Amino acid sequence: MSRLRVGLLANPSAAQGTAHRIGRQVGQLLRLAGISVVDLSGPSASVARARAEEIRDSLTALVVVGGDGTVSLGAEIVAGSPVRLGIVPAGSGNDFARALGLAVNDPEASTRALLHALSRPVVTVDAIEITSAGESTPRHRSIALGNVNLGFDALVNARANRARNGGAVRYTAAMLRELRSFKELPFWLEIDGGERLEVDAAVLTLCSSGVFGRGMRIAPDARVDDGMLELVTVSGLSRPQLLRLFPRVFAGTHTSLDAVDIRPVERVTVGLRDGRALRAYADGESSSLLPLSARVLPGAVRLLAEPSSAIGSEVAQ
Known part of the structure; x- marks a missing residue:
């Protein structure tokens, strides 16, 4: 597990700031599990994107915390690359997460799912x-x-x-x-x-x-x-x-x-x-x-x- 490096990108404004708090909690849980976590969150989407793109190729996965817009931002960053996209739903709509059947606004359940998926074969979406x-x-x-x-x-x-x-x-x-x-x-x-x-x-x-x-x-x-x-x-x-x-x-x-x-x-x-x-x-x-x-x-x-x-x-x- 120690060789795994995960980028964490939380939307500071999603759900009136709830996503930022959940992002910190998820980061702590991942570190406790032995994962190397790099916080890529920024004051704006453009700053977060620049940070993530700079180190993308060194990541095993990019975990995004927020709503559908944050998920799309993560998809733009990793699309076409080997980097996997992890989703922690913490926005106002969370419709893509709903479509996948992911736990919503439950950081502990989301983190458990991410950790389990790290050891499983890759699945892809369009x-x-x-x-x-x-x-x-x-x-x-x-x-x-x-x-x-x-x-x-x-x-x-x-x-x-x-x-x-x-x-x-x-x-x-x-x-x-x-x-x-x-x-x-x-x-x-x-x-x-x-x-x-x-x-x-x-x-x-x-x-x-x-x-x-x-x-x-x-x-x-x-x-x-x-x-x-x-x-x-x-x-x-x-x-x-x-x-x-x-x-x-x-x-x-x-x-x-x-x-x-x-x-x-x-x-x-x-x-x-x-x-x-x-x-x-x-x-x-x-x-x-x-x-x-x-x-x-x-x-x-x-x-x-x-x-x-x-x-x-x-x-x-």
Whole structure:
């Protein structure tokens, strides 16, 4: 065990500072188990990223403590490398952790799981690569693990992030506020290199895990390790019908509705026909302005986790 070196990156602002406290606790527990721990946390994501990237190749694993945005930051750092990503859920949503069945806000259980996984074969999950596709916008690349929100769901995410109150109340309040004036958005799509399609839709989400908004199962059959993404489109609903849709999304029973279309894709480029500036949100964080392209990166991230119902038993050698 003494040869194992783990980087620890805690988000100081996640869950009103709770993640920072949990990060210290996890670091202490790992050291007690004989692990060499390097604290990479910083006052900002850019500082933490720079610290982690500087020593990444010397690490066995990078353990991130926070919510979905912190998990995405960790995925960007380790994607395509042998370094494994450990997750200690300590944010407001923790949707990727929920999809994997990880213990939430339980640092002792999380640390036990990490220590056990260190001696187990590697499991891998897919990532979503997002790149800006606008001719007049600077090229930007980012990585997500769970979902990319592109429609009403992105607008709700933006409003929720601006709100001061936290938790489920914040997301629900943002949804109700956005719904007051919302109209379907005029998207254009190019799927897997095919011809351009025009779609008017309320919800447009590209999923790997299929879980967002504190437990909404927008794509209940999505898997994080199948080398595919699920493109979810919700069209043709009035505002009251859209409001009634969301309780069904939590249960995953919305997929039988005619208004809901879910299709497997490997790559999609999406923009708005009216040219307005709409920003996508990836794993709860601000991402590129539309138009953008997104594609699956099969098995791009090695997880420090046990196989679960969301991750197949096949392991990377």
